[in-house]
Amino acid sequence: MKYLDEYRDADITHALAARIRARATKPWVLMEICGGQTHTLMRYGLPDLLPPEIELVHGPGCPVCVAPLEFVDRAIEIASRPGVIFVSYGDMLRVPGSRQDLFRVRAAGGDVRIAYSPLEAVKLAQEYPTRQVVFFGIGFETTAPANAMAVWHAKRLGLTNFSMLVSHVLVPPAVRLLLGSPANRVQGFIAPGHVCTVMAHREYEALSAEFHVPIVVGGFEPVDLLEAIAMLVDQLEDGRAQLENQYSRSVTRDGNVAAQKLMEEVFEITDRKWRGIGMIPASGHRLREEYAAYDAERIFGAQEIHVEEPAECISALVLQGLKKPVDCTAFGTRCTPEQPLGAPMVSSEGACAAYYAYRRHTASEAAQ
Amino acid sequence: MCLAIPGKVVEATDLGFTRIAKVQFGGVTRQVSLDFVPETQIGDYVLVHVGFAISRLSPEEAERTYELLRQIQEADEIAPEEPL
């Protein structure tokens, strides 16, 4: 597959690893922000190709993991109502709420369906005019435009039975929080290539300048990630702190202007509580007043939702890169993909799930 | 996050309020919305996320940066390091 296979070339990947080994003279702590990047790293065992000087920590770029618990509980509550068809991306179905998850709601008789695209939910609303179709709009800035388009189409069609539970989160405010934390150990960042495809890299340029930290916008294949790491190591060894774009085949100066315009039209920025992390100002989206008729939060009432996280879950620390999944006392024992205590163990690209699925043999070897 | 896969635009249809394309990914094709990349032509490669094209891949940029990678690989072959 063109534009995919070339970036999985083993020889180039090894050459990049050799270059990193040659250049790294000091220990460096790097973070890849995006969960999709974490998934690639774990799936191909890429950290094993890096010299011991390079420590990779995994960031909060898993929208499934950070979707606010209040919204997961609200989604479960809405999906349990008769007459509702609740539509969600597959990723969210096993995410634990305070008491259960969407899969269990389906087992109990709720009409919960998986969609690959938000437009399928709009089609369902047209197909079932007497049912309330509610779409669970999670994601980062990569997914927000598609979710916006679904709402836009619903309004154009004059649908009265479609709404969206909007719980997008935005990446730069989370990176700002990490960088501003006194506990931060991360010295270089791989910025999320698909978020930047939509939003351009302006915000990361500003962060790089403000905090004097190198940031490289990276893609999602092994060659992309190794190249981004090589670029970061070059900067760190040289003492530079700039924004560089490794993923230039997709990320441009201005990003995707059409997508940005539509997001601006449909959404406004709001404060959001990130699961496991807490409130981050101006870090999420909600629907504008003009689209109130499509806002599931307004339609289904803002009842008090009492949320509770299991005490043992340290996802807050994992998501900020302060602890590794294997540092958690419940990892692999009380918390597994079958019985997750927190969201990072559920999402296939959550750090905990990735560690468990791909690398727990090294964790147990290290322990021995 | 953000699983987006590159595919080749093999057909495109303008429906007035929206533009739909048939995009080929290896051995399969799928309907994709081109609403966010209106300048796309047949034969272009686009990056697709949840049924929407979010960017047109730049063959020039890809060529240029891949050339650099090839050079790194050649340098490594000439002076290889100890195997892992």
Add this chain to the structure above:
Amino acid sequence: MNAFVCPAPIAVQDTVLLGHGSGGKLSAALLQQIFLPAFHNPLLSRLEDQAVLDVERGRLAFTTDSFVVKPLFFPGGDIGSLAVHGTVNDLAMGGAQPLALSAAFILEEGFSLADLRRVVDSMARAAENVGVPIVTGDTKVVERGCGDGVFINTTGLGVVAAGVDLSAANARPGDCVILSGSLGDHGITILTRRQGLELEGAIESDSAPLHTLVAAILAAAGDVRVMRDPTRGGLASTLNEIAVQSHAGIAIRETALPIHDGVRGACEVLGLDPLYVANEGKLVAIVPAASAEAVLAAMRRHPLGAEAAIIGEVVGRHPGLVTMHTPFGTTRIVDMLAGDQLPRIC
């Protein structure tokens, strides 16, 4: 004045009625019009409550499986042929040649009789192709809304030749792991036919009976350890089961796995790992290293094994775990799945 009209059911219907499952005239009509003509064999025609079979002395293999696949009809097969192949394959994995099958149907009221006929005819063709008779069966009907069109259960009897000892607990360090062909064809075909995931492409189910491939393998080597067909949960689940039951590790190589382009493209787009996608016409054979070449050659000579490949070996390290050598020279775990693999956007 109109003549009094008897409210007996009219003879011609086009959908399943509750009465078809009640054992009376309607049931008999279904049997005579659909099942018997399709499955015709002397044992079934007797219409006893049971089929009595003459068997040689030895070991009987006995297996059952139920089929609930949606959609019912898909490129490469349908629920009917799947129901025959699946049970024949479960017998074959124990080295058994199929002797007889039963077929039980749970029909939903309102299900199209034309579709039922299509399913049953397909089953009949599949069974004929294998050379195994469907000797007994049952039909029940559930109310509209309480079923999903049709569910089928097939149970199979087979004969295991003397000296054949296949078990998931038999794998030993040093053994070779051989896969009979491409991964993921069936699962991706089904997934892409479901609403919302329309993907066009030359993908079709690999549903097929493996008993003659198994016979060829057993003829090529007398010391085959394990044979399993990687159905639900895919190759990963099957290898994990073997690793656990054999208390051994299994190490496979990613570059050795045969995967067709259509399946690959679909998996990329949907974010699925082909290792976890169902197959319905493939098997994994674990054989001592000395027999591997002979078995591989025998498989490749067979139409269903043309793409057979050695994909890895059984190892003494990490017992109970399956690992995969990546194209980058690194190693990662191939885990058991928690539940179904779902398409993802992240």
